[in-house]
Every structure is written in C-alpha cells, then in structure tokens.
Amino acid sequence: MVNQLVTDLPQNRLAALRAELDRMGVDGFIIPRGDEYLGEYVPPSSERLSWLTGFTGSAGLAIVLADRAAVFTDGRYTTQLAQQTDPALWERRHVTEEPPAGWLKQHAAGRRIGYDPWLHPQAALDRLAASGATLVPLPANPIDAVWTDRPEPPTAPAEPWPDLFAGRSAAEKREMIAQELREAGEEAVVLADAHSVAWLLNMRGGDLDHTPLALAFALLRSDASVTVFMEPAKAGPVLREALGNAVSIEPRSALPTALAALRGRKVRLDPEATPAWFAHTLAEAGAEVAKGADPVRLPRACKTEAEQNGARAAHHRDARAMIRFLHWFAEEAPKGGLTELAAGERLLAFRAAEDRFRAESFPAITGAGEHGAIIHYRATDATNRPVKPDEAFLIDSGAQYLDGTTDITRTLWTGPAEPPAELRTRYTLVLRGLIALAATRFPEGVAGPHLDAIARRPLWEAGLDYDHGTGHGVGAFLSVHEGPAAFSRNAANVPLREGMILSDEPGFYLPGSYGIRIENLLLVRADPQAAGPKRWLGFETLTLVPFERALIDAATLGAAERAWIDAYHARILVEVGPTLDGPAAAWLRTACAPL
Template sequence: MSQASNRLDALRATLKQMGVDGFILPRGDEHLGEYVAPCAERLAWLTGFTGSAGMAAVLPDHAAVFSDGRYITQMDQQVDAAAWERLHLRETPPPTWLATHGATMRIGYDPRLISESALRPFVDAGLDLHALPANPVDRIWTDRPAPPCTPCVPQPVQWAGQDSHAKRAHIAEDLRNAGEAAVVLSDPASIAWLLNIRGQDVPYTPLSLCFAIVHDNARVTLLIAPDKVSGETRDWLGQDTTIQPPEALEDALRALAPARVRVDPASNALWFIQILEDAGATVIRKGDPCLLPKAIKNPTEQEGSRRAHLLDGVAICRFLHWLDENATRTAELEAATRLDQFRAASPDYRGESFPAISGAGPNGAIIHYRVIPETDRALQPDEVYLIDSGGQYPFGTTDITRTIWTGPGQPGDDVRDAFTRVLRGHIALARARFPEGVTGHALDALARHALWEGGLNYDHGTGHGIGSYLSVHEGPATISPVFRPVPLMPGMILSNEPGYYRPGAFGIRLENLHLVQPSTIGEAGRQFLEFEVLTLAPFDRRLIDPARMEAGETAWLDSYHARVFERIAPHLDTPARIWLRAACAPLHAG
C-alpha cells in the first residue's frame, strides 16, 4: 500500500472517531496566506501536492484534490491517482463534487483554516457541515514540524515611507466613523504594513506570523510568540501596542463583546466570527482596512521599488548574458541557482520572492512548474526556456518572466508566431491609458486580443498586485477575466504577464511590473491613468517576428529596450555590456 493510501486510511479512521464522514482541507494556514510554514503544509503532507493553491475533499470511499489551471499538470505528476481524483476546481468545484458523492454525509471542516466566504459555496450546496474542534490531519501527522519562531524586526520609515502611528490613526478614524470598536487582523502582511515590522516565519515573504486587534483609539493588541520580539522591537512598536501570546487570542476576542467588531469574511478564518458571535459581539463583515492603503504605494515605496528593479535588472541582464553563452551546457536547477547568485551579488538582496519557475521545453508548458532534482531537465539546443523569478529587497519586491530561445538554430514559425502574439498582448497592456475608476477586469482582454486572433489563450490571470518588501502576490486589485470591483489606482504596482502554453512542447510568458500613474492626457474633469514600467530587462529578439508587429508596438519595444540599455549598461562589465547593446538594438536593426 502506498504512503498516500496509508495516510488517507488514517485520516478516514480519525474522521470516524470525530463523528463525521468526510473532511474539507484547504491549502493554507490559520492566516489564510499563500506561503505557509512547514508545520502548516497539511495538504502537501496528506496528498503530495505542493502547489500554492488547492484543496482536498475526503469521503469514506472517495477522495479528490483540486487546483486551478496553473497547477493541473503538476498535480497530475505529484498526486497518487490510485488514491485521489485530480480535478480542476473550476470545471469540477469541490462543493459540486461533495454534493455528488456525499450529499447526505456529515462533512467536517476546520474553522481556523477556511473563511466564511470560502465556506459559502459548500453551504449553498446544501451539505451537512460541521466545525471540528481540532484538525484531524494534525492528529495523524506525528512528525509535524514545530511552528517557526524567527525574530520580528522593525521596517525603518526610510523604506516604509510612513510611521506606524500615522497608519494606525487612519485605521482608527475609519473605525470610529463606522461606529466600530475594533477590527481583527489575521493577515500577517496587513499587520506587517500597519506596524512596520518584518520577519522570516514563512518562505519567500518577510512575515512574522501573528494576529492583531486594532482598537478605535489606535491602540493595538498584537498576538505573537513573545520569543520573536526583542527589546528593540518592543521599543519600536511603542506603548500603544500590547503584546500577548497567540494562546490568548480567544480570550482577547471574547473580551471585545458586546461591541461592534469588524472582521473581513474573506481574509479571516471563520473561527473568528464564530468566537465573537458566541461571546455576544456584533460582527461587522467588512474588508480588511489595510488592504487598499497597503496596495497604494506612497512616494517612498515607489522610489524603493524603482531602486529594487534597477538592482534586479542588473542581475537579470548578467544572467541572460551568461545564459546566452551557456544555455546548452546547463540545466533547469543550475540556471535558477545561477540567477539567484547574480541577485545575491547585491548586499541588499534578501532572497527569492517565490520559488523560481525554471522550465525548459515541455516543462515550460507547466504554468507553475517547480524544478526539483527528480524533474531537472538539461536545456537542449533549439528549444524554448522559460524563467519566472523574483527577488526581495528591503525597499521593494520584484517579479519578472522572460522566455528565451536556446539556439544555435532559428525558432520555427509557430514558436515565433506564438511568442510575438504574447509580446503584442504585453505591449498592448503596457501602453494602455484608461479612465480613473477602471478595474483590471476591463483591461484583461487587451493582453489576450492578439492571441485570440490566432485562436490561442492562457488559463491564468494577466496581472496581480505586488507588495513593498512583502508578498509577491498582493490584493486587492488584479488584471484578470474574473471581475473584482477594485479599480486600479495611482501607486498600485501590478504585473503584466500574458502567456501561451503548448502541453508537451513549450511555454511562453512575458512579465514586467507596472506602477499605476496619473496620465497627462484626459479632458478637463476626467483623470486618466497609465503605467510606468519598472522592470528592466530585454525581450529575446530571436523569438520576435517583426513582420507581425504593428508600428506602434515596434516603437514601444525599441523605446523600452533603449531605456533598459541606458539604465543597466553602466553597471555591467564590458562583455555583458556588448551583449546587452545587441539585445536592446532596435527591432529592425537586424
């Protein structure tokens, strides 16, 4: 019997002991974050699936793992098909699957791991749901790692751009105006922004895992392991911040009753609402008040991002020069490691902002492919190589994707056609000017139009928000076919990353980061916005078909490449500078 079957059998036995027939297991922790500590990797431990988005559903005779289009191929590779069905969560939503196979069964869930919003579809499906007092996976995971306890450190105002007192005063005023006594925060990124603190409790994102209650008088109750907080950090937080251990969270919540307390039903676990309502508090279901101001970067954060992208661009260009000379003498893991080393040459580099996606040939068609020694593939002559990576710097976070032709021959017409369509979509979005109030949903088709003309598409969003030395994936605004009612606003940083993926053959994705800025155009009384491109690295001219480019697209590309050369070349040695000059030459220069 496989390990997957053994763990599944143990879970089913535990569920029976707990009085339920089935169980819903989201991918995430008590903070509902994208990146989690090893002790919270329950979905990976149970199923083998290591993607950053997914869910499992377990019944007595059926079990399934669900994820979106980014991870379908990865899920097929990692999850034992003999034990688990492997399903696309949009094509077969978990509530539908459970209603089909377990309509009359008692389905358990951990209220600390799922939000009220995320549970709603299961309620609407008519399932018999039961909140469990403990997580059944934790009962059978005998060698579960200990919770992380890295130092919580100050984020200086020279990088944050605004002190915590001003941020808290703004949030407190919002609470008072709404007649709310407090807001509960469980997103460590919101707390990190609000209190100007950082940590290393989870991979890739500089967070300290903690909870916070912000009161209408601007005082904060911070629930964090005391061992994480040094005397320096306590002084930094100030007398208006009371530190309590996480074990005191339930009592701190109950003490808020009978007041009106704000809880974000999407970013807070349902447990918070259940505890507050049980204590007699009035729960006001409203969004996390930190999300929007955190997304709108202040001038200091904007300048920090430009600085981070200059450092990152130097590392990327050095890497691309190295790759041009060594493509067919390297492999996916070595290439990703080399890029990390080029970034690490800067003393300001703090590590990757997510695991690098380094995919050669058919592996590049796996949208969120993560190379491991077992899948490491040597780059072959005359194929497509995709590298998607990012860096953390104390003043900014980066994310960039480039698609490279390994040579020495010329790419086929089908590859050049697909690449050029992706590039044209990227340029269309980069050149966009749009009225204030427009959402990312309204812009998404710009990036897809050239692909659609050729009957092509991609199964992921076009853009996500980026934090300021925080998460590489940050809300609340996106550029996506999925409508979200948050307009793009000056100061927001979003990615522009259309792509195309041919399973078993190659993948193409081209990504820059954009800063939303006021535009100089627009009639009186109507403000327009546009994008400032932050990323500084050339696109591979070998994969571009100039004949398929329109004049305005070519002009944009030539102007962008001229700017890349101007900003990056002074920081390169002579061989890399010579390479960059050729890489940034005007498109029709040969």
C-alpha cells in the same frame, strides 16, 4: 499516536486520515492549501495538503470522504496536479469548471463534513454550505493527529521595517485605519492577514522562506491601540521600542480572552480573509460582528512615494542581475550541459550579489522545453532536466530586496539554430499582448477585470488563450502576490488606483512541447497627458530587462508596437547600461539595439 511507518505511503496517509475521521464522527473532511493566516505561502508545519496528497502547488483544496477523495486546483496547476497525485486515490478537478461545492452536492449532500475553523474564511464556508452537506467545525485538525513527523511552527524573530522605506510611520497608519473604524461606528477590527499586520506596524520577519512575514494576528481598536498575537519571544527590544507603548504583544493563547472582552462591542471582520473561528468566538462572546473589508488591504496596495521609489531602485538592481544572467545564459545554453536547477542557482547568485537582497520572492520556475508548459513548474532533483540546445526555456523568478519586491518572466531561445516559425509567431503574439496592456490609458474607476482582455486580444485573434490571470498585485517588501486588485476575469471589481503595482504576464502553453510567458511589473500612475474632465491613469513599467530578440517576429508588429519595444530597450540602455561593464554591457547593447 499513529505509527510513522504507517503514514509513509500516500495510500496509508489517506487511510489513517479516514480512520481518524471515523473516530471523530464525521463523514468527510475539507483540506485547504492555506494556514490559519489564509495565506498563499505557508510554513512547512502547515503543508497539510501537500503531506496528504503529494500536490505541492500554492493553490488547492482537497475533500476526503469514506469512499472517494478529490483535489481541486486552478489552470496554473492542472498539469502539476496530474503529475503529483495518484489517480487511484484522488480525483483531479479544475476548481473553476468543477467547484468543490458542486462536487460535495453530488457526493456528500446530507452528510456530516468536518472542517478546521482556523483554516477557512466564513465566506468560503458559506459557499460550501450551499452543497447541502452539513459542515461540522472540528475541535482539532485530524491531519495533525496522523502527521507524526510534522515540523515545528516557525519561530523567527520579528523586526521593524524602517520608515525610510515605508514612507509612513506605524503610528500614522494606526491612526489612519482607526479613523476609518470611528467613522463606521466600529470599535475594533480583527486583522487575520499577516500581511496586513506587517504593513500596519511596519514589521517584517522570517517565518516564511520567500515572504518576509512575522506570522501574527492583530486587534486594532478605534483609539489606534493594537494587540499583536504572536509568541512574545519573537519580539526583541528593538521591535518593541519601534512599536511603542500603544502596541502590546500577547501569545496566541490570549486570543479567546481578548475577544471575550469585546462583548457588546461592534467588531469588523473580513468574511473573505478571516478564519471562521473568529466570527464563531466573537458571536459566543456577545460581540456584534460587522462584515466588512480588511481596512488595510487597499492602502497597503497603494504604495507611498517612498515605496514607489524603493520599487524602482529594487528593479534597477534586479535588472542588473537578470541581464548578467541572460548574458551568461546566452553563452552557455547553446553548448548544452546546463540543467534547470543549475540555471536557477546561477540567477540566484547574481541576485545575491546585489545590495539589499534578502531572498527570492518565490522559488524560481525554470522550465526547459516541455516543462515550460507546466505553468507553475518547479524543478526538483527528481525532475531536473537538461537545458538542451535549440529549445524554449521559460524562467519566472523574483527577489525580495529590503526596499522592494520583484517578479519577472522571460522566455528564451537556447540556440544556436534559428527558432521555428511557429514559436516565433506565438511568442510575438504574447509580447504584443504585454505591450497592449502596458500602453493602455484608462479612466479612473476602471478595474482589473476590465483590462484583462486587452492582453489576450492578439492571442484570441489567432484562436489561442491561456488558463491563468493576466496579472496580480505585488507588495512592498511583502508578498509577491498581493490583492485586492488583479488583471483577471475572475478578479474582484476593485478600481485601479495610483501607486498599485501589478504584473503584466500573458502567455501561451503547448503541453508536451513548450511554454511562453513574458512578465513585467507595472506601476499605476496618473496620466499627465489627460486633458478631459475625467481623471485618467496609465502605467509605468518598472521591469527593465530586454526581451528575447531571437523570438520576436518583427514583421508582424505594428509601427506603434515596434516603437514601444525600441523605446523600452533604449530606456534599459540609459538606466541600467551604465551600471554594467565588460562583456555583459556589450551583450546588452546588442540585445537592446533597435529592431
């Protein structure tokens, strides 16, 4: 056991890991952000990347060699990465511009590089193997050997999610996916994504702070029976009754035996979403591994009518909380005295007062001034900054309601003076991009990457851009970030389908000065005006919160854009206005007046 005092400092943690790697006989180690469920959000016990490097972003990977080490992340976190890691210990790399495989090829070709087979999907390992390094699966994670005060894994109870909100029973879902397996000639599928397990079984839990998951694996067979692998103590009598006799619950330690029983059977694995350990274990057991997409991902993304109605109801409640916050902020911000953390806490209080609220869907991003330019900034006690008069303030937040998940970003002007012309011009370009995407009609078969540029065009015409995708999928009382569809040039070519919910969030960021991002959620709907032979789709805007009028340069808007904004604000007044009273209602009438 390594002395805890030795690993209190970043350089000592890195040195302790290198000593452990030397003991294990490897020349390096790859540390991903995710846990064994390969999720974006992980419990404290799986925050290995953060513990080792200091980087707390939700997307990243580190590689440690005996003589050098690097951390990789995407454009959302490059500024944060530079702030949170020591350049004397870590090279900072953009994961797209300088992929890990390229770095390995340059610095570790021919060397033995260890990895934890529970933390990497096989597809990711195949990409890394192209570096020429020899990838070595390790029997235990070396970080766990030197992380002396590692938290215990979560043990929150799992609970049923009512069919009333799901719109389809777990038995119906199991049979639907089992039918797909039968048609493919497959006898089982491993579901390693805890979101897929949650959707399939109408099961939720509290293992993560902001995503209502019970972390679990599952084995679904072609006869629609399921074995769930999680600690049985997490499943109380109410859940067991809801799951029924066709669903059994076993501890994770039972996985090797369950997989060994599949000898000679054809078993589907998603190589992008299943830890490599499963493929290795099934191959050793003599099973036939069939590579294929997780059969739950697409139906999970296409919300049922009940889930769509739940999303609308959740967004109405969320709009009321946000409008009360915006009214409060408009009165308090010009006075000074606010802080980033105080603003986030006040918004949380407004949301917590709403019916069916369960938690924030992610920690609120409250970036004042230059902090707004850090795309996924998170205020802490160490960074908490005053919210000053006459500056931009970016707040990106969301909530988990029992019937839906929300995500919204607004960029505000604190006042009392008029904002500078440059800020108004750029805010309006971002707003025009949001409107352009929200108003798009498109033929069936179009995918997210085809639409990403629509939101960027106003910025591109001005020689500006943003270094993140335009939008991500959103779950139904599940993760605020959900695949498989997204608005991004790097997204999978997955055609958009009715019932999908995605964010529309273009932005612009001037490091050291301000950040602008505006975000609404969109529901994919059939276009009722389509008259041609092709089937056409469009979007219904779910988010019902006014934009920052002080930052809109109305003179630069086209007639259609002005009409869209006026119609959107009028809709807010009709749908949300009657649920407010007093000063907040009066503020809303002013905020939603025609331009």
